[in-house]
Amino acid sequence: MADKEASIFIVDVSRSMGKKHNGREKTDLDWAMTYVWDKITTAMAGGRKTLHFGVVGLRTDGTDNPLSDDEGYANISVFQSPKQCLMPDIRALHEKIKPSNVNQGDPISALVLATYMMGEHTRKLKYIRRIYLITNGCGPMDTDEIAEIAGKINEDNIELLILGVDFDDPEFGFKEENKDKVKAENEAILRSLAENCNGVFATMADVISNINIPATRDVRPVPSFKGDLTLGDVENYESAMSIDVERYPRVRVARPLIASEFVRRSNVGPTEDSAQSSHTLGRDGDDAHLANPSHGLVSAKNNPTYTVEDSQAPSGKREVERSELDKGYEYGSTVCHVSEYEMNLFKFENRKGLEIVGFVDRNKYKRFFHMSETNMIVASRINEKAKLALSSFIHALHELETYAVARLVVKDGNNPVIVLLAPEIEDENECLVDVELPFAEDLRDYKFPPLDRIITISGKKLVEHRYLPSDDLMNAMSDYVDSMDISTFAKDEEGNPCEYAALDDIYSPIVHRVQKTLQFRAVNTTEEIPPPASILTKYSQPPEGLIQQAQPYLQKVLAAANVKKVSPKQKGRKRARSVDKPLSGLDVGALLAQPSNKRTKISAENAIPEFKQLLATTEDITTIKDAAQQLAGIAADYIRHSLGDSGYGRAIEALRVLREEMTELEEPGVWNGILIDLKEKIVKGKLGGDRKEMWWRIRANRLGLVDKRVSEFSGVSEEEAKAFLTARLP
Template identity: 50%
Template sequence: MAEKESTVFILDLGASMAQTNSGRKESDLDWSMRYVWDKITDIVAANRKTLCVGIVGLRTDETSNKLQEDDGYENISVLQELGQMTMSSLRSLQSSIKPSKTLSGDAISAIVVAVDMIDTFTKKLKWTRKIVLITDGQGELDDDDLGDIAKKMNDSNIQLTVLGVDFDDPEYGYKEDGKTSTKAANETTLKNLVNECQGGIIASIAEAIDELDTPRIKSVKPYKTYDGPLTLGDPETLPAAMNINVERYFKTHLARPLGASTVVVTSEQAGGTQSTHTLDDDGMEGIEFSAVKQARAYKVNDPDAPGGKRDVEFESLAKGYEYGRTAVHISESEHNITKIEAQKAFSIIGFIPWNKYEPFLNMGETCVTYARKHDAKSNLALSSFIWALMELESYAIARIVTKDGKDPLLVLLAPHIDPDFECLYDVPLPFAEDVRSYRFPPLDKVVTVSGQTLTKHRLLPSDELTEAMSDYVDAMDLSTYGIDGEGGSAEYAPIDETYNPAVHRVNHAVKMRAVHTERPIPETPSVLLRFSSPPEDLIEKVQSRIASLVESAEVKKVPPKAKGRRQRETAKPISGLDVDALLGAERKGRVSEANAVPDFKRALASTEEISEIEDAAKQMGTIVRSLVTDSFGDSKYSQALECIGVMREELMNLEEPGLYNSFVRDLKKSLLSGALGGDRRDLWFKIRWSRLGLVEQEQSEASDVTLEEAEEFYKSR
């Protein structure tokens, strides 16, 4: 169960907070609220009833608190009582956060009000209690009872954090010049109070704001996945079988970005009906949202029913599985036979040496297994088993069923020994269907068709290339490229400083939009992109290695693809034979329906005059119309589409897009008018889907069709 936390934020809303200082473009209040909104949105996203927040306004125009009858508590207002923070309360709170017109208000008294709120709400129960004061230190402070206040906070286990606007912070490296005497005295007073409080913190809020972009790792309590015996052999039939009481927990767990919910705007008519469900986090600028409900209806063909279909109940349906193009149905009774009625168990079924196992077989998330707590016998037995695996350099293979009825899973158990603890790590193993075996030719030799083995070949790297690549890889080593706190070498990208941009970027965007609905989403924080590319200075250092590698590999720039020309030289075969003469002079330039695509390409390759290109295009157009006209349903549509695509590409290469555009315009009219054997609109939709319309100017410079005309052409009219 998550710990119960109560936090009270004391926000200084005095008139001085409306000023801009230290070269900032936003007011001190707006700048400070960056930190507050970040913390509050984290709390809203957690959606925990045991995570409670209270807001106290300091130096407000009005006074509203339980202690206002006493002297010294003026201009302090409770903006939100301690309780769960929701989107609705976040919206209402935003309208209250604005600078006041007064400079009066005692921050020490505001702390007393916050302490009273926490004591009243949490009573003597087990809670984590925090007070966060954010101020510019410009108001007057009463420091008479600091010792008593600190003692009360220590007795109540309340942690005090003071974040000051432009406060001096030697550790952060900031000192404000020209500080007023009032602010300097207030800083000293607050520092004295914090020093007397257990676990108190005082710092410049600039440091807290600078750290907002760095993701905060969520601490998760251990989640137990299995609690029971780990066996080797059958303890019920074999007295010597191993039986150790263990507990298994998640060690790693996949983190996913926030999921989106589909909602609709609640209509006024449906607002009071039972069919409308309003979300808890409603009230976005007066707009309420409703969850989208889904309903399924199952129908079967029935000629006697109205409309030819009849509704059926879900319970009367059988599960169907697609097998090729056939739907194979399995009844519930037959389906139950395929399910394994597994019992909860964790049993070892074999062992494998370390050097016989490939790491790429690891699948899924890692779990860790310990001996059961307060069970000395199980601790000793598991320790012996772990040490045996270490000495034999072996892994164990185990079958685990976490609960009765769950599917069994095979896992690999790896021993781990530290001075403080011993455990077994396990990862799921793949099924045979999960393993894909691909065969590749060897990288160090070439085997000819006759069986001869070659170690030097144009497809094999030379010794110079291998050495150049080895030097380049060594020069790009990142394992010791980082710098530790003492200036020595360290790991460049430690795991605890590497964050998932997909997860944390979505979190940043959602929090920003929750607070500021109109502002644009800021750029991705640099901390998330820190390791997205290699260090620039390292790349500069290895340029000489890259040059050597390029030279050894004989890397050459591929020339750009030459554009087609109207007058092309006919490709001559190496043999010197006249293929056209062998095929017969009468077939030169002819395009037959039986072999349309090769004939069309051959005809264009042998053209010498523009009239010959036009003739080949006309023949191909006639073949396409014939295929469409003779097609029974859509039986010849695929062949027609292939011919159209080849015709379009070849004429573009010859810089004659006008011939294709004339053809496709006429084809569209014929298809939509029914002139090609009836209604052929379905073929027109396929042409649109394949983007085989007009050739526009960006695709071919010889075309006189604009992009707008090409897009207009796809409309069915």
């Protein structure tokens, strides 16, 4: 469980904070609230119930606080007491935090109030306590009891952060010219207060500049396995090794926030009888507060129904309970039924454990065997003997340059996995890093032709060929790759070469962009979403200097590879089309279009090229339809004369080309008619027997009807096309 945290923001909302300074387009208050909103919405997105926020308004028009009986606490209002911040709280704070009409109010008194509120909320419990004071330093300030206040802050172990609008900060490099005398004096007092409390004193420009830098999130690790790491049979042999270990996550994939679905409560009001869907965004388990009657939302739940075909039922289908169904598993296009009895009969009862089954040389292990995220295995924290034993085992693997292979069962009854155990020794930390390995069934062997030679049909090996890179091309490409080396392209603070795009400087754009977008929309409901932060897009493109540096080497590669520009590919395939003139100057299309060269029949041996050639030499719709029917008949013959499924591949390719060409020629009706006729033949067994496997392949390749979404000339709706393709065959 994460540590409890409580933070209170003291926000100066005086009249002076409603003005614009130093060329900014925002008022000082709106600019400073950029940081406050970021802190609050970041915590809200995490969904931690142990992270509480309070907001105190300084120099407000009225007075509303528990210490208001004392005159020194005038013009100070509590906007929100410390609690978990939710979307309704964001909306309420957004309405309250506005520039006031006064400049009266004491920041030191506001600190006293915040300290009092912190004590009332956290009492003596274990909390991380923070107080933020955000002000422009203008206006009067009472410093009589500032030393006692600093002592109280230190006594209560509160971290004080004073963030000033346009405060001078030599480290950041900002200094306000012609500063008001009162503001300069207040700055010095607040700086001294922060130093006495061991707190933070910074200018607002500094903290806002760091908002877009993604912050790392500390996660308290939870063990996924606690047990014994064994080598040998520990039950029968005393020489076997057994070490008490624990397994924790090491590297996990960071994923963006996910959407949760809600519906409006039907009994909220007379106008909300019908359920209307609404969405919110957050992490799993963070939507409990939204399923609240006061918000008018409840979590959307799925209520699936299961039906079976029943000729006696009114609709031809009858609903059944889930308990009446058995599981089925797809094997190709066949559904294999496996009963509960069979599942229990063949289920292997595994016992929890981590057993070493072998060792492998580190230099012979292939990194592409990794199949999972990594975990780390350490000795039990309360077992000193286990710590010594595991340390010895880790050092032995490290010295022998060896990895261990182990069988892992996380808990009783789980399926076993094979993991690789790699030793890691870094500073004073030692552990085993494990990653899942594939079983034999997980491996896929694919044969590819060699890249450095060509083997002819006769078996002769050619090392020089127009399809093989020459030595000049290889050397030019090697130099080009070397010219794009980023390991020393950047410069550090001292001007020395260093790595460009270091791993610690790269962040996941999708994770942080989604999070920042949601945070912005939570506060600003109508404004346009700003572009992504530059730190997220910095490494999406190579630096300009690197491109210029590599340009001469790229020209050498182009020259060595004899790269030539070709005419752009024809985009349109409509009947009224213009064909680009070939580079040779010979108009092949015109030659083929001559009456003596026109093709009218398509042969089954070379069907697809001849079909495309025929379409390229005619604009007559009758000829186009005739060519389509010829290719459809050839595809049907492929199916009819197929031994098993040997001819299905050729038929699928012919149908794919036919569908594409008819769509581009704005004749989707021709394809739709052909496909409907083909399905009818398959259903009735007119293509040489049972050919339903062919229809399954048509579905798998998405060769359905062309609907209006694909072509505006189609008379088939998207729903009709989907129903036609997915309907079960009788």
